[in-house]
Amino acid sequence: MNERGMTSQIKFFWKYFKRNRLAVGGLTIILIIFIVAGTAPFLAPYDPGKTDVSLKLKPPSLKHYLGTDQLGRDVFSRMLYGARISLSVGFVAVGISIFIGILVGAIAGYYGRWVDSLLMRLVDIMFCFPTFFLILTVVALLGPSIFNIMVIIGLTSWMGTARFVRAEFLSLKERDFVQAARALGLNDRRIIFRHILPNALAPVFVTATLDVATAILVEAGLSFLGFGVQPPAPSWGNILTEGRTYIFDAWWLTVFPGLAILLTVLSFNLVGEGLRDSLDPRLRGRR
Amino acid sequence: MxxxxxxxxxxxxxxxxxxxxxxxxxxxxxxxxxxxxxxxxxxxxxxxxxxxxxxxxxxxxxxxxxxxxxxxxxxxxxxxxxxxxxxxxxxxxxxxxxxxxxxxxxxxxxxxxxxxxxxxxxxxxxxxxxxxxxxxxxxxxxxxxxxxxxxxxxxxxxxxxxxxxxxxxxxxxxxxxxxxxxxxxxxxxxxxxxxxxxxxxxxxxxxxxxxxxxxxxxxxxxxxxxxxxxxxxxxxxxxxxxxxxQPLHPYTQLLLQAIPRLDPAKREEKIFFKETFLSLEKERGCLFAPRCPHFKERCAREAPFLVDHGDEHWVACHFV
Structure with a gap:
């Protein structure tokens, strides 16, 4: 696959990817969630923050598709807005983590020697922290804003990407076309970003997809514990928490956000695995 | 030039x-x-x-x-x-x-x-x-x-x-x-x-x-x-x-001999090369000695230098 140009490689990859029905299904769901999150203000039948105590804890009906919560807010509308939060936390956090991961991995892999040892030990150290509790601590100290959460998740999840990118760089930097670039007199920065990195990105996309799922889960977990996105802003995690109290009286408050989280995370994981299988020629024959 | x-x-x-x-x-x-x-x-x-x-x-x-x-x-x-x-x-x-x-x-x-x-x-x-x-x-x-x-x-x-x-x-x-x-x-x-x-x-x-x-x-x-x-x-x-x-070094002779020829009639008399391994003293002696047909005791002791044999023809062998 390394012998191919970008456009034809995408075609080639799609040919394998579409054979994997689960992954295609996951991709469809992700796209739907994306569209829903993007058009939430138009799709939502009610203002997600509007309370009406006379309508509290109504079960799902044609008027309120997914029922109402303890303050009479429309759960369906809140879920739509919650999708925005979950997705933006997922993508921004992973964006940050990929950026750091690529930078650290590229520098470690390209320069080798003590730079490599130093950075990889840093990775080991970061891996040693129980990430979730680290995030909890930091959020407790800095305050639970959505911005803080995205940044902290990003800062604590780049290590896998860094290891991947380093491994790719270690093998790619010995290739002839990299030596050719050096023979032309290019500087290190250009060799790293123009010649090596584009050839090292495939596995990064795979881990990124899987990381989005993890980041969404972490956000939901934080919100559930009350350290995440703060009410009244809706996120799947805090809808779930608020509904927990009424779990026996109003099942719809916990089931639907739970399902949404499950479906999204599952979809990202399926797409991630589909990506991995279709990008790795050794795994192509299996399905 | x-x-x-x-x-x-x-x-x-x-x-x-x-x-x-x-x-x-x-x-x-x-x-x-x-x-x-x-x-x-x-x-x-x-x-x-x-x-x-x-x-x-x-x-x-x-x-x-x-x-x-x-x-x-x-x-x-x-x-x-x-x-x-x-x-x-x-x-x-x-x-x-x-x-x-x-x-x-x-x-x-x-x-x-x-x-x-x-x-x-x-x-x-x-x-x-x-x-x-x-x-x-x-x-x-x-x-x-x-x-x-x-x-x-x-x-x-x-x-x-x-x-x-x-x-x-x-x-x-x-x-x-x-x-x-x-x-x-x-x-x-x-x-x-x-x-x-x-x-x-x-x-x-x-x-x-x-x-x-x-x-x-x-x-x-x-x-x-x-x-x-x-x-x-x-x-x-x-x-x-x-x-x-006029190849002078035995190794060059070996290489030239190894070139495949189309005309079997032109085949020359071949020198045979040994594929044995002599124990050379480390970092001394001629590296080609183990395969050399003209091997002498001196080759194991002393490494030859490149020497000009006239007309910029440089050879590293004791016996040229």
């Missing part, structure tokens, strides 16, 4: 050290073990030897694509080994490398135009339209179509890819080109085309080649002088004509 010396290599060494944890033993692999030669401007020096003898390592070390362990290389009078970072990059346009494997040496993610033109841009030689024109000119020079600039390397055959590699090398108008087995990965029918292209370019652009190959016939075809390498050392060096007419 001018007599001005373009490249001078002095006692170049490249050792590879095995990295082993908790080990103090440092017995290096001597890929290139003290080679010296010079190449005059406009001349082609062929570097031959069996695979693994250090030819490629030598070629790469001369251009500092890999860092030599020790030794000096003077290019146009400048000591390449003393140059650092930016100074070395400034000299890069004048010395280029052609790689053996055309499938490995082109970045699969870049268009041919970018591959060939990147050097021009980096060294501020040409930008924009000027760069495009220069790229087209160079592509035509190597026998490709100007429109090929917009295609990706995987759309080309091995021979065409090697042409792209050559185009990249000559785009910056270099003076020295180190060609590392530029045809050995190609079909025999394509080999001749690429060789002719290289010779044609040499004459038109006044290039100087260090031509590395394991194939004596090819080297004879293209080179003015030939250096024969064995296990990291040069064992014989002479003009092509002299080397083929």
């Amino acid at each position: 001018g007599s001005e010396i373009l490249v001078q290599v002095q006692d170049l060494k490249k050792y590879f050290f095995k990295e082993r944890l908790f080990s103090t033993e440092k017995e290096p692999i001597r890929a290139v073990d003290g080679i010296s030669f010079s190449i005059r401007k406009g001349e082609t020096l062929g570097l031959v030897g069996e695979s693994g003898c250090g030819k490629t390592t030598a070629g790469k070390a001369i251009l500092r694509l890999i860092e030599p362990t020790s030794g000096q290389v003077f290019f146009k009078g400048k000591d390449l080994m003393s140059l650092r970072g930016e100074e070395l990059r400034k000299l890069r346009p004048f010395m280029q490398f052609i790689f053996q494997d055309p499938y490995e040496s082109l970045n699969p993610r870049m268009r041919v135009g970018e591959i060939v033109g990147e050097g021009l841009e980096i060294h501020g030689v040409a930008r924009g339209k000027e760069k495009r024109e220069r790229v087209e000119e160079v592509l035509e020079q190597v026998g490709l179509h100007p429109q090929d600039a917009f295609r990706y390397p995987h759309e080309f055959s091995g021979g065409q890819r090697q042409r792209i590699g050559i185009a990249r090398a000559i785009a910056l108008r270099p003076e020295l080109i180190v060609a590392d087995e530029p045809v050995s990965a190609l079909d025999v029918s394509i080999q001749a085309q690429i060789l002719n292209l290289l010779m044609d370019l040499r004459d038109r652009l006044g290039l100087t080649y260090l031509f590395i190959s394991h194939d004596l016939r090819i080297v004879k075809h293209i080179s003015d002088r030939i250096a024969v390498m064995y296990l990291g050392k040069i064992v014989e060096m002479a003009s092509s004509e002299v080397l083929f007419r």
